[in-house]
Amino acid sequence: MSSVRAIAKSLDLSAATVSRVLNNRPDVDEDTRRRVLDMVNRVGYFPKVGARQTDVVGLAYPDEPVQTEYGSFEPALQSGIMRGLDERQYDLKFVSIHRDKDPEETYTQLFMRKGLRGVILRCFRNDHAMIQKIAREQFPMIVVAEHFDDPSVSFVRSDSYDSSRRAMEHLLLLGHRQIALAIHNVADSDHADRRRAYADSLHVAGLSVQPGLIFENPASFSAGERVVDGIVAMRERPTAVYATNPMTALGIMRRAQQLGLLIPRDLSLVGMDDSDVRSHVWPRMSAVCQDASSLGYEAASSLMQVLTDGRRHAVRKLLPTTFEVNGTTAPPASSAMGGATSGDGSVEMARKTRADAKAKRGRKSIEKA
Amino acid sequence: MSSVRAIAKSLDLSAATVSRVLNNRPDVDEDTRRRVLDMVNRVGYFPKVGARQTDVVGLAYPDEPVQTEYGSFEPALQSGIMRGLDERQYDLKFVSIHRDKDPEETYTQLFMRKGLRGVILRCFRNDHAMIQKIAREQFPMIVVAEHFDDPSVSFVRSDSYDSSRRAMEHLLLLGHRQIALAIHNVADSDHADRRRAYADSLHVAGLSVQPGLIFENPASFSAGERVVDGIVAMRERPTAVYATNPMTALGIMRRAQQLGLLIPRDLSLVGMDDSDVRSHVWPRMSAVCQDASSLGYEAASSLMQVLTDGRRHAVRKLLPTTFEVNGTTAPPASSAMGGATSGDGSVEMARKTRADAKAKRGRKSIEKA
DNA sequence: TCATGTGCCGGAACAGTTGCAGATTTTCCC
């Protein structure tokens, strides 16, 4: 439909100049460059090779492409994206924005140069300014695992508020009153949700948020270790902790074990899980679970809907999370001796059966792989 | 240099026909198809878009692209590949051979269609026939983490024989005489190495391989659980086990903990690690460690050497692994009471200092991320 | 024998890119 030569003609230029703009070559006037880019966005141009259009989407990371520290989130996400791309036979290409982008060029130019029709953005810390700029350039995109208030930004993410509420209610019902929160120290939206759920739950239960019980750290394994150290050093120890990311939760379990702090007898733990890690520790971890694979799948298929059906309005999709009760939560040590013995029994039963069911399912899926 | 039209001319054909062959279009004679493909391989043709050559390499998986069950190996590998590709600004594209390949077309055709200059092959089970076919087609390629006897196949892999020997010697030195082996049940070369090291070490120590002590299972978490179940059910239990892959090792640790079997007191364990998982469990796991990130880096840079310098002969590179003594290995329970108390003490010391050093390094690298 | 169909291929027109040359403007020096 719209070719380089067509755009050139409509602007009274040569195809060569338009091509130069698209590839961010030097030696083109700033004014004509802007005019060309405007037109490119207006007509929704995308490059074709020969006469065949190229069906490639990018998975873009702001900095380093793959962070191993994020545990199994990235592989699961990628797997889901590939599943989503399958249906229409799109290809996937890695892009590191930080490395490949020329400071002088726009994001549209960068993505065009890479031959991309659209891009799935993995947005980490505070890349919001960049993301919004990309959205404003109208390049087909979708952000995965992050929330934006800006209505022009498309995103798919998990809604962990509800599950976090249920996790907290579970702890409260078991009798915990001193509940710590181990949370990421940079404010992405997922963690904001979880913090809000923590505060709301306490509020509804008539309790107040104690700043001393909130541990803000990077989302890392060692952060979990530090949380345990902090708890142990306290005069009035909390009896439970909600760790809002998987690595921190694992760090907590390991350090507790190292120090002889028994989970769940001495400390109850609700963690977070992106895949199957919760059943790879003992006791099996009670956790808020998000499905990173589905996240990738939804992002990919939403993006392709934009590309093929040409829908213009932003996509904002929330995927549910689940709260799974397993072996790291129990009544606090003091109240275990107290009144609610029958209640404990029933909780114990419910937990056990659910855990067993999970175990079976988990094993089956593993052996299939 | 060599274009579609040039090839066409040398064969007395039209550019259209050559293009049809490269894209596996129907309506082209079987004989001319073969002639074109021969010529394409001979002159080392690769597609350019416009007049500019495309700098893209593929990361090809035979079946499903990313297996989350493989733990942190895949992300680490990808990260290394991206590092290797950085230097010459190549791009990386995902390819699932099983999904995208037309049964009628050659592998060269497939990769050409995807616009790839070369391909890094992640070869899982018994894909050797496919790999050899690709190598025979002369398409620039390199296999990662797998060995081939065929001298025409390039590969980069870790050599785990030496470290496995050292691991076994460590166990033998501690006094273990009944050592079990938990190994992958399909014969890839890595696991063949480890099995050979196991047998050789026993032989040198004057012991014989007992078939009852070898557990062959898929490389999965649940396999590790089954190994522990098997050991517990035995009349004469082994006092140590060498698990040749990370997930199985983790499964062993978890199941042991679940059953109240104390590691290393009741059972010593040497595991395997692709990244940092060994320090995410307690006790920290003694393990044979391979560096998946370096593996990816070496594969990528070797491939680019082939692409740019045009070297023809196959690359066969072995990366060393290390054996790290940590907290899951100790003298067997019986001999601990016996004579070698001083020896135990020194081993205990050595282990402790090395573990601490590792802990510091580990923490630092985590906080940098 | 003639009509129709099928397999196979080439020409032309399309896609995007780049080298070279020309045109215009700016800079600089006397």
Add this chain to the structure above:
DNA sequence: GGGAAAATCTGCAACTGTTCCGGCACATGA
């Protein structure tokens, strides 16, 4: 200020690969 040199900017033409359409040759059937 005038003129020369340099820098900037743009277009033409020639190059990539791909697809559509038409034509040739051969086979098949009535």
